[in-house]
Amino acid sequence: MAPRTMVAGNWKMNLGPAEAADFARDLTLPPSIRSEVALFPPALSLAALREELGEGPEVALGVQNVHWETSGAYTGELSVAMAAEAGATFVLVGHSERRHIFGEDDDDASRKVEAVLRGGLTPVLCVGETLEERKRGELSGVILRQLEAVLASGEVEDRITTEARLVVAYEPVWAIGTGETATPADASEAHRILRERLVSRLGDTVGQGVPILYGGSVKPDNAGDLLSAPDVNGVLVGGASLDPTSFARIVAQGG
Ligand code: PGA
Secondary structure, three states: OOOEEEEEEEEOOOOHHHHHHHHHHHHOOOOOOOOEEEOOOHHHHHHHHHHHHHHOOOEEOOOOOOOOOOOOOOOOOOOOOHHHHHHHEEEEEOOOOHHHHOOOOHHHHHHHHHHHHOOOEEEEEOOOOHHHHHOOOOOHHHHHHHHHHOOOOHHHHHHHHOOOOEEEEEEEEEEEEEOOOOHHHHHHHHHHHHHHHHHHOOOHHHHHOOOOOEEOOOOOHHHHHHHHHOOOOOEEEOOOHOOOOHHHHHHOOOO
């Protein structure tokens, strides 16, 4: 069965606690939305955002990164339990900015997904090719390698085939923050490749149930076409999620 549509906003290093509270006050979501809505503020803004949004289940929160250890001498890092205590239910893992600016690799992503699942939260695993990789015809090789690095963990496979959830986000690196959007057909092509692998590795029921989001310059004007593209189960929005009106317009298009 196709998963429920998900619309998620990744604020990156934007909107501190006071601005996050303002965002929540100004956010008016359409009544009776069927989509799952999630926001990924900077971790320091999470509590303020949660408080201002209220306790309703309407908007779930997540953090943009965690460390795989549970505690210890890891200056600057956050644990999964801390994120959960602050109100997060989702964690972004392997975002292209983590991979390309901070040098995270597939092993890091795998350890983080394991830790997130172990801590009872839902990982949103980001995969995507660079422009050079795409030009060399490596789209499927790259995104399947990034997905497989995580599915290869027996612990991950066990957990997501029994109790836990996984979300995958396809975010072509050349479309992130560039204004360059993949066409709905580009998104569908990559999502189909990922879906086939999820089904072959996890079986039909679990594999079909993993939401695959598209991310990369999603805006109110292109969200509708992307959300209705075959095999696209939602969107992960960066820049356009910083403004409550534009985020709400995108959520409205998720149905
Ligand atoms: P963008 O970012 O919408 O600003 O391109 C997307 C993302 O990195 O998640």
